[in-house]
Amino acid sequence: MPQPVPDKTAYHHGDLRRALLDAAELVLAERGIGGFTLRECARRAGVSHAAPAHHFGDVTGLLTALAALGFETLAASMREARAGIDDPRERLRAIARGYVAFARRHPQRFRLTFSRSRLNGDDPVYQAAAGAAFAELEAAIRLLHGAPDAPLEGVLRAALTQSWSVVHGFSHLLLEGHVAHMTDGEGGVDALLEGVIASIGQPAP
Amino acid sequence: MPQPVPDKTAYHHGDLRRALLDAAELVLAERGIGGFTLRECARRAGVSHAAPAHHFGDVTGLLTALAALGFETLAASMREARAGIDDPRERLRAIARGYVAFARRHPQRFRLTFSRSRLNGDDPVYQAAAGAAFAELEAAIRLLHGAPDAPLEGVLRAALTQSWSVVHGFSHLLLEGHVAHMTDGEGGVDALLEGVIASIGQPAP
DNA sequence: GGTGTATCTTTACATTGGCAAGATGCACAG
DNA sequence: CTGTGCATCTTGCCAATGTAAAGATACACC
Known part of the structure; x- marks a missing residue:
């Protein structure tokens, strides 16, 4: 057999x-x-x-492979969160929630995925997985701005950087325990997250 | 002698x-x-x-003491950046620049300061230093919103979380090498940073 | 001047990552 | 079916690390 x-x-x-x-x-x-x-x-x-x-x-090789898988799971979490949502702004915000949800569900994997000091950042598999995850966010930004093929610059680039930074920063601060002291008394982490989410997908000043 | x-x-x-x-x-x-x-x-x-x-x-003890010093340097960098700036919005943005500047000047210390997995997060000295650094940001937000003594909730809390998340996320992504591929051709990191800075200190939607 | 004690050294041990040499068995050619 | 090549895995080994225990040293205080 x-x-x-x-x-x-x-x-x-x-x-x-x-x-x-x-x-x-x-x-x-x-x-x-x-x-x-x-x-x-x-x-x-x-x-x-x-x-x-x-x-x-190498141990770095194993961690790098694991980090690449982490990016794949991150991308899947964003795709899952945006499923069935067509409004561009809500779609972007759903993706943002998917990003934070991954960090909360898999804190250690989130840390590893973004701690390049222990990884081989030049690994092509790692880079491809990272690019695929970020492309998810970029596509939502492009949809919101109605620029599916425009070069990534100006307002488009600024919006992507801002959205990405804010969800990433919130996730990281949350995992490292620097958000807890702000959730005392009111609403918890989710309420805080919604406040952050509201700041993305807005028109430029 | x-x-x-x-x-x-x-x-x-x-x-x-x-x-x-x-x-x-x-x-x-x-x-x-x-x-x-x-x-x-x-x-x-x-x-x-x-x-x-x-x-x-312990090695954790040494790293924790070092991380506490890191928070002090971070606070100093923010204070230095805001020196002489009175306009509340520009003051907040200057503080944000000081935050990112610390990360760029001392990348390893920035990583250590926020990598709680290698630290004793319960250490009172560490917590005090962290609180002092974040208080710098909070004071600027309070000044901007004209609420020096209000409880930290609602719009105030959302604004602080958003500002903090975005500068922290940008710093972290920058250090871990996930921003470089967006700076090709145009302006470099500083231009990208200014785009992010522009998103903080805005009125709520 | 003598003693207690904080500071630093020496010694020892378990654990780890990485390397080299050897053992095993699958794949493939004939 | 048989034998060889080679990828896979094991065994043995080494230097380096973190931590604990015991000993040496010199400052502080009475």
Whole structure:
């Protein structure tokens, strides 16, 4: 019975690359980027401590691959949030909510995805995933401004930078615990988020 | 000749705590937060590798103390930027420029200051320094809205969150290299920054 | 002048990332 | 079917790190 990708006994794991990525995601979620350990990933995948080197070369390589997956999940979160919303302004704001939702759902992955000091920023897979995620935001901005093919400059570029900065900054501050002291008494994080969301997709002054 | 804080020969360094902080800042600037090492700090300060434990307890303790200093420098950068500017809106925008300027001048310190996963976020000194830095921004918002004593809620709170998020997000994205691809051809980072700055201090929709 | 104590050193140990050499078994040619 | 090449994985090893424990030193205070 030849299974295509079977679990083997000792050697030739079958799909060790995937197993290591899954283990790495668990380790990252549990211990954070500071407590992340290559050997712990190998232990959870049931292989020796040197096995990951063959698939990722380096701990940086593994983290970079994980970060690329993080960008894909971020893009998916934005796509999911905007599904079925046609009004351009509301569509952009839904995407913004999807961005923050990803950060709140996967805080450690969000941190890793944007902490280039531990990643190989030149990795083409990483760059492609990052570009695809940002393209989601850019498309919404273009739709709102009615400029599907215009070069990215002037008002268009300013609007994209502003929207992106504000959702990213809010997400980051929230994860690093610098927002909590503002939510005392009133509405919680969601109310604060809506206040931020209201500032994007506005016409320029 | 009794000097108050002299450089001693071997034991009793004099002001080892300060010397370790200085060394740690160099190590952080050179190797980043990922390559930061307690032993390297001790080497540069000319003491044994176990000496830092007495002053900071832990590598987390040293990084937390460094992060608190980072907040002080951030606050100083904002104060310096707003000096002599009286118009409330321009004052707020000058403070925003000071925020980004700190991030650009001290990228590694900016990363450390906001990477709570490697810090002791409950440290009172750290929290006080963070609060003092954010108070600078809050005061400018209050001045702009003419509400020096109002409780921080509603429009006031939304404006603060929006301003803070946008300058922080822009700084973070810039440092992590996700802004470079938008500056091709036009104006560079400063032009992009001015576009972001223009979005803060506006009346609510 | 003597003693207590904070400061710093020495020593030791477990853990980690990375390298090199060896073991294993799949793929593919004949 | 058989044998060879090679990717995959393991074992063994090393230097570096963080932390703890025990010892050395010199300042402060009585």
